[in-house]
Amino acid sequence: MKIFLFCLALLFCSFAKAQKINRIINAAEVERIERVLASDSLRGRKVFTPDIEKAADFISAEFKKARLKPLSGLKDYRQSFGMIRPKLISIEASIDGKKLTKDDIVIVCTAEGLNITEQSGFEVKTIGAKDNFTASILQVRQSGKNMVVFLDTSFRKNFARLSFLTRQMLYDAPTAIYILTSDVPKQFSVSLKQSLEKLPLTNIVGVLPGKTKPNEYVIFSGHYDHLGIGKPVNGDSIYNGANDDAAGTTAVILLAKYFKKMHNNARTLVFVAFTAEEIGEYGSQYFSKQLNPPDVKAMFNIEMIGTESKWGKNSAYITGFDKTDMGKILQDNLKGSVFSFYPDPYTTENLFLRSDNASLARVGVPAHTISTSKMDNEPNYHKPSDEISTLDMANMAEIIKSIAISSGSIVSGKDTPTRVQQ
Numbered sequence: 001m002k003i004f005l006f007c008l009a010l011l012f013c014s015f016a017k018a019q020k021i022n023r024i025i026n027a028a029e030v031e032r033i034e035r036v037l038a039s040d041s042l043r044g045r046k047v048f049t050p051d052i053e054k055a056a057d058f059i060s061a062e063f064k065k066a067r068l069k070p071l072s073g074l075k076d077y078r079q080s081f082g083m084i085r086p087k088l089i090s091i092e093a094s095i096d097g098k099k100l101t102k103d104d105i106v107i108v109c110t111a112e113g114l115n116i117t118e119q120s121g122f123e124v125k126t127i128g129a130k131d132n133f134t135a136s137i138l139q140v141r142q143s144g145k146n147m148v149v150f151l152d153t154s155f156r157k158n159f160a161r162l163s164f165l166t167r168q169m170l171y172d173a174p175t176a177i178y179i180l181t182s183d184v185p186k187q188f189s190v191s192l193k194q195s196l197e198k199l200p201l202t203n204i205v206g207v208l209p210g211k212t213k214p215n216e217y218v219i220f221s222g223h224y225d226h227l228g229i230g231k232p233v234n235g236d237s238i239y240n241g242a243n244d245d246a247a248g249t250t251a252v253i254l255l256a257k258y259f260k261k262m263h264n265n266a267r268t269l270v271f272v273a274f275t276a277e278e279i280g281e282y283g284s285q286y287f288s289k290q291l292n293p294p295d296v297k298a299m300f301n302i303e304m305i306g307t308e309s310k311w312g313k314n315s316a317y318i319t320g321f322d323k324t325d326m327g328k329i330l331q332d333n334l335k336g337s338v339f340s341f342y343p344d345p346y347t348t349e350n351l352f353l354r355s356d357n358a359s360l361a362r363v364g365v366p367a368h369t370i371s372t373s374k375m376d377n378e379p380n381y382h383k384p385s386d387e388i389s390t391l392d393m394a395n396m397a398e399i400i401k402s403i404a405i406s407s408g409s410i411v412s413g414k415d416t417p418t419r420v421q422q
């Protein structure tokens with residue numbers, strides 16, 4: 001009798017739990033949020049336009065309804081930062097007394113003026129003919145240091161492409177001076193004048209403090225920017241981004257509401273809608289520098305979950321599956337449920353490095369993207385036809401639930417995924 005009652009209670013509990021999750025995460029709620037974010041009136045949520053501000057206001061209001069706290073140090077949910085768009089006035093430069101032409105120098109700098117010589121203390125790096133150009137440039141960009149970089153003249157063709165780095169940069173980007181030369185010089189002098197346009201950006205961040213492990217963080221994120229107004233296709237010029245990534249943003253909002261209601265997260269949960277993903281993941285790059293990476297135990301980045309995956313309903317994939325054991329933990333937590341998570345099947349697409357999870361993975365955080373997007377055959381990807389009418393709201397609600405369930409043992413502090421090796 002006791003056992004029977006116990007079973008009944010258990011059954012009732014899991015029934016009540018299912019009811020609870022369905023009340024918060026359901027197709028109607030998904031549709032309500034999507035109808036705002038992907039509407040034509042938000043004109044594709046492009047960075048540096050008033051349209052994305054409307055999306056920022058809406059997400060903030062949803063975070064407020066979920067009674068999230070601001071990130072420590074911020075007065076509200078807006079994490080404001082920005083980029084600099086410089087306009088060149090003049091460059092004068094010489095190496096070993098020989099004047100450089102403008103084709104032989106590229107300067108990435110966020111100040112109006114710059115005057116340096118070999119005595120200014122900038123680190124010097126040489127990229128020789130045998131080095132890998134792309135990898136070497138990436139190293140410079142990720143070093144976070146002010147640098148002078150001498151590149152062998154055999155890179156002349158690639159060198160011309162570097163000017164794209166000067167188009168726009170984060171406010172606090174370090175200075176990098178790239179010089180094309182056949183010999184590494186002993187002396188150099190560089191002076192630059194430019195005017196600056198400041199371009200504000202905003203991530204939306206809300207927090208649920210952890211009950212027993214408040215100094216350990218788990219991040220749930222998606223990006224709320226998209227491509228805006230662009231080249232018309234079949235008379236439609238609004239790139240709505242209903243799937244990319246209003247879908248991920250919708251998931252973040254509903255997961256925040258769900259975990260608030262559950263009221264039992266041991267670790268601190270951070271919900272983020274990133275900006276500027278589409279122009280180079282600048283929102284997550286900035287965000288990653290505001291946290292101490294070892295404190296962040298996991299990141300669930302959510303991208304394009306509005307269409308059925310290649311395996312059909314109730315299934316999704318995890319990018320960079322082998323980089324940590326987080327994917328296995330999620331799979332274990334889904335055992336016995338109707339949901340399945342698979343390793344990313346589109347490995348040649350390098351999806352692990354192509355979304356906001358990469359900014360956190362670079363500093364060691366087990367940070368993966370969960371998606372259902374068929375990257376070999378997603379007909380509306382980056383097109384004006386990425387509209388709300390192409391989404392499967394019911395399946396999307398299920399995928400959001402699967403993320404909630406799969407994250408359970410990480411949220412509760414029971415499991416801690418391995419780190420990404422640097």
Ligand SMILES: [Zn+2]
Nearest residue numbers: 223244245303
């Ligand atoms: Zn995206």
